[in-house]
Amino acid sequence: MREGQADPGLYDFRPYRDRAKIQWPGGKTVAVWVSPNIEFYELDPPANPHRKSWAKPHPDVVGYAHRDYGNRVGHYRLAEVMERHGFKGSVSLSVAMCQHCPEIIDQVNALGWEFFSHGVYNTRYSYGMDEAQERALIEDAIKTVQDATGQAIKGWLAPALTHTPRTLDLIAEYGLTYTCDLYHDDQPGPVHVANGKLISMPYSLEVNDHYGFSVYNMSPRKYADTLISQYDRLAAEGAQSGTVMCIPLHAYLIGQPHRIGPFEEVLRHIAADGRAWITRSGDIADHFMAHDYYAAGRDAARYMVEAR
C-alpha cells in the first residue's frame, strides 16, 4: 500500500458494468464458498498497545466461554450440515488450533476443507508489529498448517482483521495468492503489491454471521432469508458477470441450537438451485489467476486517468 497517503493504492478503479466476464467452471454463474472461522481466543492474553482483547478484566467469562462453545459444540453442528449438503469449508484458521485442538483440524482436513491463515490466535493482533515480527507470524502460519494438514496455505485473513501497511506485500512475497481483507467488490481482482501477484477474494462483512447476529441483531430466520436474497441476486447477476458469494461463519454464533436449523435451509436452497459453483476460496483464486487476472488488468487500464 501507499503508506501515509489518503488513497492507500490497494487496487485500480474498475466499474462493475464494464468488465470481462468471469466464466466459472461448468457454466455456473456464482462461485459460492463457505468460510467457517475456526478460532482460538486466549483466556488471559498479553496486552497489545493498540487494541484491547477482552471488554472485561480477565477472565471475561462470557466472552471466552462463548468462543469456546464454538469449538466444543457449534463446530460439529456446522460441519454436519455443510457435509450433508455438499459444502467444503474454506477455514479462516487461528493456526494455534493445530496445537490446541487437532481433533477438529484432522476432522475437517479429512472432509476436504481448505485452510488459510487467520493468525496464531484471535487475541494476538498485528498492530504494532515490525517487519521481522510480521514475517515470523506469516512463517509460523505457513509452517504450522503445512505440518498439521499437509496443505500449503494460499490465503490470509488478518487476525481479528488487524493489519500493518506491509501485510499484503509480505503475504504475496511468501507466495500466498489471495487476501480476504478487502471488501470493495463482488468479484476477485488484482491487488497492488511490491512483488508477485495477489488478488482480493470477496469475503463479506455484511452477510457475516457476526454482523447478522451481533451488529444487525437479526433473528435466525431473518439471517437465513438475508443469505438467500444475497445468493439469488448474485446468482442472477453472475449470468452476465461471474460473481462470488462468501458465507463467513463463526460456530459460536451459527452453531447455536436456534440458528443452525434455519441456516441449513440456506445450504439446501443453494445446493438445489443449480447455478452455484460450490467450491473453496483457493479453487476460486486458482481459477481467477489462470483465466481472469490479466483481463481484469486490461479493464482497469481503460480507467487509468481516473484515481487508482
Next chain:
Amino acid sequence: MTLDPAYLTYPKRAKGMDHDLYPWRSLFDRPPVAWPDGKSVATWMMVSLEWFPILPSDTPFRAPGHMQTAYPDYRHYTARDYGTRVGFYRLLDAFAKVGAKVSVAVNAAIAERYPSIIHDIVAEGHEIIAHSSDMNGTIASGMDEVAERDLIARSLDTLEKVSGTRPRGWHSIARSQSFNTPRLLIEAGVDYMCDWVNDELPYRFHTQAGSLINLPLNHELADRQILVTQQHSIDSYAQQIGDAHDWLTVEAAQFGGRMLPLHLTPYIMGLPYRIGAFERLLADLAMRNGNLFARGDQIVDAAAIS
C-alpha cells in the same frame, strides 16, 4: 514500531485448553446422558430474581439492568421492582399451568426484604440458586479475595436461613467471575455454578480446592439477549426457542439427552404483552413427547458427571 518480543511467544500453545480449569471435549464425544423417563430434551428454566438498590455501585462494574439516569432513577428502580411484584408472579403461574419446576437465582436481598417470595418459590417446588447479595454484588478480577469470599458466604447463609435449605447452585451477576470465584465457590460448599456458557451439558470444572460442576446457562437464548439486546418480538422469541427444541430433539436421538436452558427475567418476560405468548410457548413445549421440564439440581444429578 515494534511489539514486546513476548507478544510473539505462546507459552500455552499446546494440546487442550490454555488453562487447567477443564479439559477440551466435544459435546458429541461423551457418554450419552439419559434423562428420566427416556426424555430427549431437558428444558431448564432459570429466573433471575434481583433487587437493584437505587444507589448503584460501579465496583467492580455496574450490573446489567441497573440504574441509568441521574439520582434518583425512579424509572429503573420501579420498573425492576415491577418484575419482582408482578412479573415474577405471572411467571410462577405460567410454570404452574404446565407443571414445570424451575430454578430461581435469587439475590440474598430478596430473601431479607421479601421472605414471603422465598416461601412461595419453595412451596411451589422450585429450586433456589444463590445469586449474590443484591445487584451491587458484582464480581470481577481485582476484587479483594476476602470480600469475595464474604459475599458468597453471606448470600448462601441468608438464602439458607430464609428458605430452610442451603442452595447447591451459584449464579454470578452477568456471569462475571474473578479467577478466584470457582475455588471460593467450592470452599463455600457449592455443587455447581451457572456462569460459563461454553457447553450444552453440565461438565466438571477444576480448581486447586477440588472440583465442581458448571451447568451452562446459554446467554444467547436469554430473554435479555433476544428481546432486549437484539430487540426481537416475543413471537420471534417463541419461534426461536421452538426451533432450538426441534434441533435438540433430533440430536438427542443420536447423541443422548440434550438440554435447553431458558434464562428468564421477571421485568422482561413478565410483561402483560409478552406473557401470553410465553405461556403458549410453554404449552407447546409441554405437549412434545420428548420434553422434560427440569430444575438445575435435577439436571446436574441426572447427568451424573463423574
